Amino acid sequence: MSRKREKTNAGGVAKSGLDVLFAPASVAIVGASSDPARIGGRPISYYLRANFKGKIYPVNPKRDTVQGLKSYPDLASIPGTVDFAILSIPSSAIKQAMRDCGEKGVRAVLIFSAGFSEMGDEGAALQDEIAEIARGYGIRVLGPNCLGLYNAAVGHCPTFSSGLDGTAPKIGKIGLITQSGAYGTHLLSLAKTRRLGIGMWISTGNEIDVTTAECLEYLVESDDIDVIGLYMEGIRDPETMIRALERARELRKPVIIMKVGVSEVGSAAAQSHTASLAGSDASIQAVFDQVGAMRARTTEDMLDVLYAASISAPARGDRLGILTVSGGAGVLMADAAEAEGIAVPPMPDTAVQRLLERNPFSAPYNPVDITAHALNDFSLIEENLTAMRDDGAYDLLVAFFTSLTASEVLGPRIQKTMSEALRGRGLPVALVGQAPEHLLVAYEADGIMVFEDPSRAVAALAALSRFQTAFDAPATDPADIPTLPNPPLAARSYGEVEAKFVVEMAGIAILEEVLVTTPQEAGDVAARLDCPVAMKIVSPDIAHKSEVGGVALNLSGADATRAAAQTMLATVAKHAPDADITGLLISPMASDGVELIVGAKRDEVFGMMIVVGLGGVFTEIMQDVALSLAPVTPARAEMMLRSLRGAPLMLGARGRAVLDIRAAANAVSRLSVLAKQNEATVESIEINPLLVRENGVVALDALILPRTL
Structure with missing residues (x-):
């Protein structure tokens, strides 16, 4: 007897199960391998290394044990319940495996296997069958054609990604979601190199059921995740995506999105200015801006901002203070700040005078150049930082000490000085320089970011400021949206006359205007209006009137209007001979605006x-x-x-x-x-x-x- 579940979403797929997908108490690996290098063996190896606290059930009818664990010939023979199953078997065996999962009561399944919609019509048909089986049993499915996921908090490692080879990533509160398994592995590997603290990593594959948007929504609500990065090629569930991003803004969780594969504007652009101005990429950017997410254009952008948002205090504004031992570097960072749209206001005069008395060689104006004289007196670093923090009241700080930060002698002193001056102040701070691993760890423990490139440091600080602005923006109140009495519009074109009538019904004013069909009528209307008039051609086949000679302005009197009408009809006929001409629209000239x-x-x-x-x-x-x-x-x-x-x-x-x-x-x-x-x-x-x-x-x-x- 099949075990059915009732709770489903609008599309029929069960909405329960994400908790058990991301943090199950028991896991079965169908297609388990004793070889830790094989796809069916990697997850087991990762689970054992991560000290997963749940039960692990390898399923392999040819072996009694797999990597030291008791193996079972099939799912049915596993004692007790199985929350979650990994299917690491050929695509041809997936249908039966899904039925076996359903009969066992498995609530979530991860499908590694490829050979589905990415392979054409036959694969797509098979994928649809798998989805139907999942719906029948109420099973949540991640994949297929998927590299899996990683939940560091519980040691849940259902993945064959090489990103977990060797040492695992540093555990932290960054969530990564990717629609590309291979590129997602690249991101995970880079995250290890950059010392990013990863809490969760999810590869969604073909998204037969669980979508990127649902994963985002889950991470937004997770107490284990504070900042989220997404790599997306398409958006399957925009309503959930927008809802999740709005919730992230409400919870003040930064979301950085790398959206690729933007489609081109459709053929409607030939008829409407709006179509070309609101193309797909522009719309995506607008939506992300509106809900407070950041659009990363490069992998480096994404990683830099994830790094900044995960270790830095939140920004309070956009006033940047620049401390440097190099005038050139100070100018470079000031230029970068202007390009990023953040302010570099000068230090107060009283503070400038005080700092000059202590160090006459300096230029403490912002950028604050303390020169190499600071090497003779390290207290100058602390004094200038303190002055910038207190007198300058900067919201963001960046410091440049050239290669001195990498010095075995001077590097530790710079780190100690900066940390003591800024620790606990809740101020985003970036250091530009190089340092050995133990000093990088020490800086980051105190919330100080370290970048080798000055422009990237400034860009990361600017991103923190933009998130603060987005988080502080008032939420939309649905009650503020106007209500309109307009009846529904038919699926047809509305020319100027009809379209103006529609917008007037929506409460947008139009001018008094008269539709005529002959030059004589045009002259008569101009005489009656007794003011300068505008005249335009009316045709359902002509969208851009001025391009075919279909607009005349500031016509005074009947004779001038009549003559202009004759010329317009002849010109339009020449440039658009196949257009159906409805007539000429006469209205008073509107100006001064x-x-x-x-x-x-x-x-x-x-x-x-x-x-x-x-x-x-x-x-x-x-x-x-x-x-x-x-x-x-x-x-x-x-x-x-x-x-x-x-x-x-x-x-x-x-x-x-x-x-x-x-x-x-x-x-x-x-x-x-x-x-x-x-x-x-x-x-x-x-x-x-x-x-x-x-x-x-x-x-x-x-x-x-x-x-x-």
Whole structure:
């Protein structure tokens, strides 16, 4: 009789079992080998070396013992319960092994075997069968095609990764999750070299069940993990991923993500500015920024920040103090700070004068250059550090002592001086230099990071500051999201006239405008309005009107408007002969403001993204945009607007009028809600431009494109 379990997630796979996956009380190794070098033998060797406290059951019908442990011919013959099983057998035997696990009551399975979806259709079909068996028994599955995991706290080592060969990594509170087993092994090996304290390491493989996002969520909630690094090639469960990252921010746990394999922007970019501005990589970066995660571009970036976040005190701000014995190194680090966006404010005048009296050869301004004179008087190091800490009130400190830190005579004195001056102060500090192993350990025990490269030291400190800013940012209150009365949108294109009607219903103002079909009608409308007018071609086949001569501005009077209409129709017919022309749209000229683009674009992974930037014809040229996951609150939208390089144009720069940025933020928020509500049928919604004025905003053009399934 099969043992079934009831508790499942929306996709049908049991949600229970992650605890037993990561910290089981008993483990069976199906395909166990007596050779510690073989795939089926490595986990047993690692378990024995790690002093795993649970029960280990090798399964091998050809042997009575395996690596000194009693071996069993099959799972059924194992006495008592088995929480967790490793399947280290050919892919062709996995289906029966999964059924055996189900009948034994195994709650979590790790599949080393390859030969599944990574091998094509036949392998994918087999993988689907395995998933169905797992669902039937309520078994949680990590893999297949997976190198396994490592939980240092309990000695759980179901892996054949060479990253555990020789000495195990230093035990600490870093969690590593990787979708690539081989590259994950590389990260684990580098972590040992860098003396990173590893608490957990997880390779997810094909993610037949347990996803990277679920692993992240588990580590975020773990008391054994304080900082997390992810290597990702794809995101299978974006909702869980975002929820986990938001929870990490709430718990102030830094997450560093290396996301590779970014897809290219789809064909919709040809029709919509928004599509090209909110491409896949830009959307990924925006989401990570929004939830407070750091995007690592290189392995070195990831390891540096994991190192910093795991041993350093949290940052309190972004004011960097630089102590150096080299003017050149001080300049280099100041340049690096500017590139990283952190401040290097000067020391107070009173402190400068006091330090100069003690050391007239110095330049204690920040960078604080104490020169080589400090070698004659080591108390100068402590005095300057203390002054920077107390008088300068710096949030971050970096110190450069060239090769002196590696000296057998001077190195220990520098370490002792720095540690005594800074121990227990809760201040992120990085030393730039080299040192023997015992001094590196001593520095790190006092929370002082050691880097050989000045720029990397500054970058790591800047990352700590950015995490602090992200953690302190207020959480989004769902009650602040506007509610809209708009009916659902159909899965079709909406041209300018219809699209403007839709955005007006969402609470975004538009101008009075009239649709005409002839030059004579255009002149008549201009005469009636009795003011300068704008005229645009209306066609479902023309997205970028100005490129085909479909826009005329500042037309005064009936005659000028009539003539412009004749010219426009002829020009458009020449440049877009196959376009279906609906007519000409006449409206009063709107001026005295700043044009923005406000758009929403469906990302294949995260869903609707909202993008804002400088609008009009320079949108894609300037590339001055900000993105967020939709929907956004007005407060979040205002942050996006203020982050633009062009924001001073709205904020009164050089005597300009101060524009209604709150009205613009409200429009951005409302468009984001409209897009999110219609995510199933809409690919993108765009207002370009949205004119921001001293009082209010007005949508001058709009376009809605359908989602194609």
